[in-house]
Structures are given as structure tokens and as C-alpha cells.
Amino acid sequence: MRFDLILRVTAKLLLPFILLFALYVQFHGDFGPGGGFQAGVIAAAMIILYAIIFGLSAAKRVVPQGLVETLVPMGVLIFAGVGIATLFLGGNYLDYSALNHDDPAHGQHLGILLVEIGVFVTVSSTMTVIFYAFVGRGR
Amino acid sequence: MALLTLMAAVTIGVVRLRNLFAVVILGSIYSFLMASVLIVLDAVDVAMTEASVGAGISTVLMLGTLYLTKTEEAAPKHSPVLPLFVAVVTASVLIYGTLDLPRFGEPNTAVHQNVAPRYLSKSIEETTVPNVVTSVLASYRGFDTLGETTVIFTAGIGVLLLLKGRRKKAENKTGDNA
Structure with a gap:
């Protein structure tokens, strides 16, 4: 790995803002454009940028392969779990109104938030896992 | 219109160039132009997805693949007449199909009649979003969306199985040879 000073410094400056933007897209998705999918891709792009500039092993120290591999199914489980939770609370599957009986609209809001987190987790970890698999192969 | 002309120019570049590195970068530019077109069409969410996935992640994956292979495209072995014929026929069928579509933004089409008005008028009241x-x-x-997330999950697992499984086999092979 060559030591590219300008690239490294610029990347270090950019990385926190990319992550912040991902979180903004995630949690502001209710009000502006964006949501779990886009935020997940942006977060994965941050990890990938880190891996490109600082090397794959450095990236795997920050975001271990085992962790992302666990997170891939975890997001789907969060999504499906919200559905199961609404079943137990007396609603239909994925009927978020059941999450809050006093104020169904608030329940909807909560359900959308949780579900978007599930999408975020699966998308970002899947993108990272695919990138790790591609780059880890070597020639 | 300017955007679409640029996209056509990029496409011609992709077809004509033999250097795959340039083709990947042109593909990324194409995605960015597509994202701009989607912004013009007021589809900001889709534009965001196109810019991040099409121009960002897939370009990186393509470059990762190029690192593993050659960056020069091999000269075609067959004459381009038959593929050209197939492409022209498919394109004309598709264009013929668009003639039956309603005009862009037409308010009386089926899409704007059934559930869309209800979503638009009740969304804030029912979900506060x-x-x-x-x-x-x-x-x-x-x-x-649950199905969509499952598809992404399946894609990730599939890629993992393909790439990791092959690497293990390759390691075993070299072990046998030694």
C-alpha cells in the first residue's frame, strides 16, 4: 500500500461527513428524500472508501467481516420482527397502527422508523459483504 | 434534452471504446446523467438511489473486477450483423409499445385514479409522515418492501456463497498439488 498523503488526509476529512449524511438521509427520510435503502448504500460507500484508501485489513479491523455477515440477516429479522410484533399486539402483519393503540398515527410513524432501520442494516451490510468478497479474492 | 443527448453520446462511447477502464467510468457518468434526468422528473428518491448505487457502488465493484481481469476488451470473434439485427428489432418493438402509453403527466390514466389519490390525501393524517x-x-x-429487503439479503448470501466457496476449493486444489 503506497502512502498517498493527499488522498489519506482528504478521505479522513470526508469520512465523518459521509457517515453523518447517511444518518441524515436515514432519519430525515420521513420528511425529505431518502430512506433506509439510500442511507444504507451511503454508509456502505463510506466503509468502501475507507477500505480503498487505507487497505482492506484496516477496514476489516474497523468493521469486522463476521459483524457484517451477522448484520445481513439481522436487518430482515428486524423488519419481519416488527411484523410479528404487530401480530402479537392485535393487528395484522406489518400493521404498524397496532404498535400504539392510543394514537395509531404515532404507531405508524414508529413502525416506519423501525422498518427503515431494518432496511438500512441489511442494505449497508450486504453492500459491504459483497465488496469484501470481491476485493478479498486477490489475483 | 441536453441531458438525453449527453446520455446518447456516453452510450456511443461505451459501445466504441475497447478500454474497459474508460467504459466503467463512462458507465458511472451515465448513471449520474440518469440521476440528473430523474431529478428533472421530480423523482428525488429514485435519483438518490441511482446516484449512490449506479454511479457509486457498482462502479467500485466493476473496478474491483477489472483489477482481477484484463482492462482491454478482446476483439469480437463474430460479425456484429446478427446482434445488431436483434437489437434493432427489440428496440423497434419497444418503441412501438411506447406509442400506446398515455402521455407523460396525463392525469386521467389508471395509475392516478385508484389508490394514489388516497395515499396523497391521507398519508399525513394516517402516518404523520x-x-x-x-x-x-x-x-x-x-x-x-419486506420482499425487497429479502431480495437484497438473498443477493448478498448468493455472492458470498459463490465467491467464498470457490476460494476454499482453490485452496484445497493448491494443497493437493503441493
Whole structure:
């Protein structure tokens, strides 16, 4: 790995803002454009940028392969779990109104938030896992 | 119009160039132009997805693949007449199909008649989420989004199985040879 000073410094400056933007897209998705999918891709792009500039092993120290591999199914489980939770609370599957009986609209809001987190987790970890698999192969 | 002309120019570049590195970068530019077109069409959510996935992640994956292979495209072995014929026929069928589509933005089409007005008028009242795209995706069409997430999950698992499984086999092979 060559030591590219300008690239490294610029990347270090950019990385926190990319992550912040991902979180903004995630949690502001209710009000502006964006949501779990886009935020997940942006977060994965941050990890990938880190891996490109600082090397794959450095990236795997920050975001271990085992962790992302666990997170891939975890997001789907969060999504499906919200559905199961609404079943137990007396609603239909994925009927978020059941999450809050006093104020169904608030329940909807909560359900959308949780579900978007599930999408975020699966998308970002899947993108990272695919990138790790591609780059880890070597020639 | 300018955007579409640029996209056509980029496409011609992709077809004519033999250097795959340049082709990948042109593909990324194409995605960015597509994202701009989607912004012009007021589909900001889709534009965001196109810019991040099409121009960002897939370009990186393509470059990763190029690192593993050659960066020069091999000269074609067959004459281009038959593929050209197939492409022209498919394109004309598709263009013929668009003639039957309603005009862009036509308010009386089926898409704007059934559930869309209800989503638009009731979204804030029912979900308190001002971005209708989000409320339709996550709440009204929650089942679809769950399926979508499962598709991404399946894709990730599939890629992992393919790439990791092969590497293990290759390691075993070299072990046998030694």
C-alpha cells in the first residue's frame, strides 16, 4: 500500500461527513428524500472508501467481516420482527397502527422508523459483504 | 434534452471504446446523467438511489473486477450483423409499445385514479409522515418492501456463497498439488 498523503488526509476529512449524511438521509427520510435503502448504500460507500484508501485489513479491523455477515440477516429479522410484533399486539402483519393503540398515527410513524432501520442494516451490510468478497479474492 | 443527448453520446462511447477502464467510468457518468434526468422528473428518491448505487457502488465493484481481469476488451470473434439485427428489432418493438402509453403527466390514466389519490390525501393524517414516498414504501406497501429487503439479503448470501466457496476449493486444489 503506497502512502498517498493527499488522498489519506482528504478521505479522513470526508469520512465523518459521509457517515453523518447517511444518518441524515436515514432519519430525515420521513420528511425529505431518502430512506433506509439510500442511507444504507451511503454508509456502505463510506466503509468502501475507507477500505480503498487505507487497505482492506484496516477496514476489516474497523468493521469486522463476521459483524457484517451477522448484520445481513439481522436487518430482515428486524423488519419481519416488527411484523410479528404487530401480530402479537392485535393487528395484522406489518400493521404498524397496532404498535400504539392510543394514537395509531404515532404507531405508524414508529413502525416506519423501525422498518427503515431494518432496511438500512441489511442494505449497508450486504453492500459491504459483497465488496469484501470481491476485493478479498486477490489475483 | 441536453441531458438525453449527453446520455446518447456516453452510450456511443461505451459501445466504441475497447478500454474497459474508460467504459466503467463512462458507465458511472451515465448513471449520474440518469440521476440528473430523474431529478428533472421530480423523482428525488429514485435519483438518490441511482446516484449512490449506479454511479457509486457498482462502479467500485466493476473496478474491483477489472483489477482481477484484463482492462482491454478482446476483439469480437463474430460479425456484429446478427446482434445488431436483434437489437434493432427489440428496440423497434419497444418503441412501438411506447406509442400506446398515455402521455407523460396525463392525469386521467389508471395509475392516478385508484389508490394514489388516497395515499396523497391521507398519508399525513394516517402516518404523520410528510414524505409520501416513505409512507407508501414502508407502510402502505410494507409487504413489498419486506420482499425487497429479502431480495437484497438473498443477493448478498448468493455472492458470498459463490465467491467464498470457490476460494476454499482453490485452496484445497493448491494443497493437493503441493
